[in-house]
Amino acid sequence: xxxxxxxxxxxxxxxxxxxNKGKLIGQKxxxxxxxxxxxRIRLQLTHRTRELALFDLAIDSKLRACDLVKLRVSDxxxxxxxxxxxxxxxxxxxxxVQFEITESTRExxxxxxxxxxxxxxxxxxxxxxxxxxxxxxRQYARIVDRWVRQLDLxxxxxxxxxxxxxxxxxxxxxxxxxxxxxxxxGHSKLESTVRYLGIEVDDALExxxxxxx
Numbered sequence: 001x002x003x004x005x006x007x008x009x010x011x012x013x014x015x016x017x018x019x020n021k022g023k024l025i026g027q028k029x030x031x032x033x034x035x036x037x038x039x040r041i042r043l044q045l046t047h048r049t050r051e052l053a054l055f056d057l058a059i060d061s062k063l064r065a066c067d068l069v070k071l072r073v074s075d076x077x078x079x080x081x082x083x084x085x086x087x088x089x090x091x092x093x094x095x096x097v098q099f100e101i102t103e104s105t106r107e108x109x110x111x112x113x114x115x116x117x118x119x120x121x122x123x124x125x126x127x128x129x130x131x132x133x134x135x136x137x138r139q140y141a142r143i144v145d146r147w148v149r150q151l152d153l154x155x156x157x158x159x160x161x162x163x164x165x166x167x168x169x170x171x172x173x174x175x176x177x178x179x180x181x182x183x184x185x186g187h188s189k190l191e192s193t194v195r196y197l198g199i200e201v202d203d204a205l206e207x208x209x210x211x212x213x
Contacts (some may be wrong), residue, residue: 001034028159028193030169039147051143053112053136054125058163062100062184065137065160066091071124073113082106082113097186163195172197 031039036059043052057076067090076086084106089099101109103169109124118124123134141160148158166186172181182193 008056021183026110027182028161029118029157030165030167031158033170035151035153036166042147042150042201049108049112051147053105053108054140054143055147055163056108057124058160058168060101060105060163061086061088061099062164062168063088063097064090065140069125069137070134072120073118073122076101076109076115076124077120091212093186093188095188097184099184115177120157129165136193153181169197 039055040052043055054068061071063071065176067088070091071088074080075088075145082105083096085100087096089096112118113124116126118126120149125135127135127139128132129136129139144158144160144163145155147157148162168181168185171184172178176192178190181198182190185193187193191201
């Protein structure tokens, strides 16, 4: 009886809906240069000092969202000046990662620190909600979603990892130096960097686009 019932159950179509139905699966796309400037110019024109500092630092630092939102002023500034380089201990790997802070980013971050009146030990991006001392990863994700929608891009294809991948992808495209990108992302294994950038697929598509039938 049990075997007959189990056979009958196996013959019935499953009513379980796959978790990824209708969702775009895979790595979030990095931004192109024109898209970086598209977002940056909009933030400058609308005088969104906090978001401009957040955007520029996200691009430069290549940090995961969980590390970016927990940055303190002391992580990026010395005395009264924003540093040209910073080192942060990654929450996921417990390994330090160093990143550069470009001049335009230093200006944006300095302007935000001054406007917000932040102290040396304050969180760089304090939350506007009382139950959180700093911007949450969910709040950050909503901000990124807004940036992407303003460019009329598909929000399903972009996310917080977009900001982490953007500069790393640009550096790889210019240099093809995987080891350098590995160090900048703080990956312990080169294979992780290859998978993260999706370079094998991207390179194959690029070659295909450049090859005439």
